[in-house]
Amino acid sequence: MTNPTARLALATCAALPDLDSDDAPLREALRSRGVEADVVVWDDPTVDWSTYAHVVIRSTWDYTDRPVQFADWTRRVERTSQLHNPADVVTWNIDKTYLRDLERIGVPIVPTIWLDPERNFDSRAIHTRFPAFGDFVIKPTVSAGSRDTGRYAADETPSRSLAITHAKNLLGVGRRVMLQRYLRQVDTVGETALVYVDGVFSHSVRKGALLDGPFRAGETEGVLYRREVMEPREATEAERTVADGVVAALPQVLPQLDGPLLYTRIDLIPDDEGNPVLLELELTEPSLFFQHGPGSAERFADAVAARF
Ligand SMILES: Nc1ncnc2c1ncn2[C@@H]1O[C@H](COP(=O)(O)OP(=O)(O)O)[C@@H](O)[C@H]1O
Numbered sequence: 159m160t161n162p163t164a165r166l167a168l169a170t171c172a173a174l175p176d177l178d179s180d181d182a183p184l185r186e187a188l189r190s191r192g193v194e195a196d197v198v199v200w201d202d203p204t205v206d207w208s209t210y211a212h213v214v215i216r217s218t219w220d221y222t223d224r225p226v227q228f229a230d231w232t233r234r235v236e237r238t239s240q241l242h243n244p245a246d247v248v249t250w251n252i253d254k255t256y257l258r259d260l261e262r263i264g265v266p267i268v269p270t271i272w273l274d275p276e277r278n279f280d281s282r283a284i285h286t287r288f289p290a291f292g293d294f295v296i297k298p299t300v301s302a303g304s305r306d307t308g309r310y311a312a313d314e315t316p317s318r319s320l321a322i323t324h325a326k327n328l329l330g331v332g333r334r335v336m337l338q339r340y341l342r343q344v345d346t347v348g349e350t351a352l353v354y355v356d357g358v359f360s361h362s363v364r365k366g367a368l369l370d371g372p373f374r375a376g377e378t379e380g381v382l383y384r385r386e387v388m389e390p391r392e393a394t395e396a397e398r399t400v401a402d403g404v405v406a407a408l409p410q411v412l413p414q415l416d417g418p419l420l421y422t423r424i425d426l427i428p429d430d431e432g433n434p435v436l437l438e439l440e441l442t443e444p445s446l447f448f449q450h451g452p453g454s455a456e457r458f459a460d461a462v463a464a465r466f
């Protein structure tokens with residue numbers, strides 16, 4: 159049911175018509191500030207987005223199969239409403255090739271080999287790009303929730319074959335592929351997600367390692383995301399330095415920005431020397447882990463309310 163007085167829409171996907179449970183504290187915090195919000199499915203054709211002054215993207219996780227349609231939707235919404243984060247930002251952030259832009263300006267990223275579908279790589283060409291030893295990861299540049307992502311062992315022939323098949327299948331349907339060494343410290347140290355609200359550090363969480371083996375077709379079909387194990391964690395000074403640097407650098411890669419973004423999530427993992435490197439910059443539809451950051455839902459709701 160839409161509420162005729164609501165001027166804020168929280169955008170979700172059809173599979174989560176009531177948002178993800180991660181956002182429950184946010185709805186409560188908005189309500190207590192007198193901000194009425196509707197939860198609206200982004201690709202529902204019956205929605206009149208112009209009735210909302212502001213649209214905040216939350217759990218629109220099924221867009222990865224339809225990135226062009228999703229980008230079009232952000233532009234459409236922006237014609238009549240303020241979208242958070244803005245369409246330009248989202249369009250840039252949907253495809254992980256944004257990591258190249260950040261690397262160019264000095265951000266330490268997970269070392270990546272990029273395979274473009276236009277290059278028509280044959281099996282051999284893919285194979286020669288694999289590392290000689292250790293584990294490695296194959297994933298598409300447009301993805302979320304670890305979908306279509308697999309981990310392979312360089313010194314096991316069957317695993318390399320599966321990796322070639324995985325890469326070829328992605329490339330065959332026109333998807334760009336990322337090839338990375340599996341950074342092993344993620345198994346012990348985990349991944350750290352740092353959340354910023356209005357460009358100001360809010361809280362951080364630890365996410366356990368997620369990849370245990372090859373991608374298996376069908377395994378993630380209809381699954382929105384791999385189960386994640388989260389707990390609060392204070393970011394280290396080194397992590398803060400990298401993440402603060404990314405936030406500060408955003409105007410260099412997005413010159414059209416005219417102020418801080420409502421939300422920024424920065425996912426870091428340690429490289430083999432233990433230095434934090436950027437795995438992902440989430441400006442589109444990140445879980446913000448409000449349950450794990452005391453006061454974070456309130457800070458976010460304040461930032462939303464201040465925009466009205
Ligand atoms: N190079 C890597 N080394 C170790 N783990 C990785 C690597 N790439 C991905 N992973 C694991 O896979 C998960 C999903 O990959 P990620 O790049 O965050 O894509 P997304 O979350 O958009 O699906 C990560 O949270 C991490 O656990």
Ligand SMILES: [Mg+2]
Binds near residue numbers: 303
């Ligand atoms: Mg991720």
